[in-house]
Amino acid sequence: MTKATLSRRQALTGAAALGAAGASTLARPAIAQGLTRWKMVTSWPANLPGPGVSAQRLADRIGTLSGGRLTVEVFAAGELVPAFGVFDAVSQGAAEIAHTASFFWQGKVPGAVFFTTVPFGLTPTEHVAWVERGGGQALWDDLYAPFGVKPFMAGNTGFQMGGWFKKPVTSVDDLAGLNIRSAGLGAEVFRRLGANAVAIAPGEIFGALESGVVDAVEFLGPFSDIALGFDRVAPYYLWPSFNKPNGTGEAIVSTGAYEALEPDLQAAVTMACAAEASIGLAEADWMNGVAVASLRDQSKVTFARFPADLVEAAKPAANEVLAELAAKSPQTRKISESYTAALSRLGGWSELSVAPYLTGRIA
Template sequence: MASGNRLTRRGALGLAGGALAAPALVRAQDAPIRWRLVTSWPRGQAGPGVTAQRIVDRINAMSGGRLVVDLFAAGEIVPAFSVLDAVSNGTVEAGHSASLYWQGRMPEAAFFTTVPFGLGPIEHQAWLAFGGGQALWEELYGRVGVTPFLAGNTGPCMGGFFRRPIGSLADVAGLRIRVAGLGARVYERLGATPVTIPAGETYTALERGTVDAVEFLAPASDYELGLHQVAPLYYAPGFAKPNGASELLVGSDALAALPDDLRRVVAEAAQAEHGLALADAHRRNASGLRAMLSEAEVRLEGFPADLMQAAAAAADAEIDAIAGGSDLAARIVASYREAQARMAPWSRLEADMARALVRG
């Protein structure tokens, strides 16, 4: 985030601690500032739905009642994929979603959630916080009057549930797959038919055969949706979404109208949730995967090598196409790729060490 919005850890703790005493400082004649926050998720959905609620709860507590945020799930005020528009046009003050949903209007937006074969969760956070990514994100969203904050992460995603085996690249031709973000463009380049479906409708679509496969998130969220009950093949790796970052969107005018301390509360609530959500996701994804694999009809499968090679080439081509769209897009792509190249040696060694230490 911009440096003016940052707090030191000691300052953040002071704000959190002060939340207990703050209500006594609110004068009776001072009405609280009220915001509405809309999301792209069903209420309380494992992962992003829970994250959105915790952000709201944290802002309400840390503000000592001076800023009161009410949460509305997907469809309660606006549809799941209209969150950015609702914040941009002032229908609501805030939203919680994922940037990949806006790639239809600004293709480079997807880089702030995930890119096929791209940065993992910690790498992505490092790029935003220390590699210039946050400033580029704010420049992009500033064009529509919105200020973004990194706010939650479901961890690396899986390849999804498939109704039939994928034995080679040829099996992807004509496949109807629910997939979001740049991964949809990659699958399209491979000959599949990507389908955009809100999270709350994925189970029905897979059950009825409207789609042949669903790529959603990671094991915890996938398990909660019950996708394993209607499609027995669970594929990895999730090359289309190696990261699961979500975003807190705040109308720039609404944010500017807050006093300085409440602006810091909003920023710190988002930052605190990101770390908590990622740790929670790791724990829950382990449990979700174990639960699904214990059900005899669920099989963990690996994508074939020829598909992975073709997908990587398609991803590079898609990213190159985005970079050619505008000066800002080119700068975002260059910054992202530079961060990935800089961190890759350590990330590979870290992954190798983790595999060597795993006992199962």
């Protein structure tokens, strides 16, 4: 898969990292003359605007912060393992690091979904506050420890849109029998509203939408969505995204590979992930603004709000889904309780700060 052209700065950084990574082996890091080479498997098409770019930028930054002592070669979805196979690849030692999203693993590890996004849940900045200051990271570490992997926030696609639809949605009844590509807990909410929600790997979504396998798609925000061409097939772009109010990108690192590093190289990995969590969100907000303006100028897309009855029906459905998820295991309940407590505490502040400010600014 051909990688998209990078900026001059990215290219110079990436060339050094990728050149050093070229001779890497599959099963374990290659250490020669003080150099360590890792493979990164991802759930994204190569350099997909948003998460695919985050993955490459993360690899480049690890190489830079390590002074070239740790280099990371990036493999797009399907090049070494399928998009939904990256967790197992790192857990089983086929790669040292992956870039993905935690809600892809909710079937294997139900509590993982909380670390990407939850319907009617935390916003991007609230989510960071929970993970960094509210105990989320320790819960995440404990959740993944039995699989021999360590998780990091490493990118963020920000607020999502509600999705691309081939036909208008005027009431909740319009979801009955509709085939929609969706992921995470939001997919189950759509099912309870009458839709047929299916999980499709990012690189395969456009083909499914174009061919009629699905009638609608919810993926990310307009920046990433139009790069995949959804606007060419489904002209109705709905909002708000009650099902995905956040988009944390996840780096999962082999615990063994991480612990084998010198302390300064461990710090390079940790700091590179933290930097990408911040930079990815800034890029998403900026480029989504650019993309919305472009779509409106072209007048080919109809922006529409989800009807009130649909959103009203989605809230109790989401509560039911979360309650059932929490009941799956004591560990999942513990994560759910922590997340819910954070939602209450942080939501109280957001209601006094962000919400009235935006209302006043828009008025």
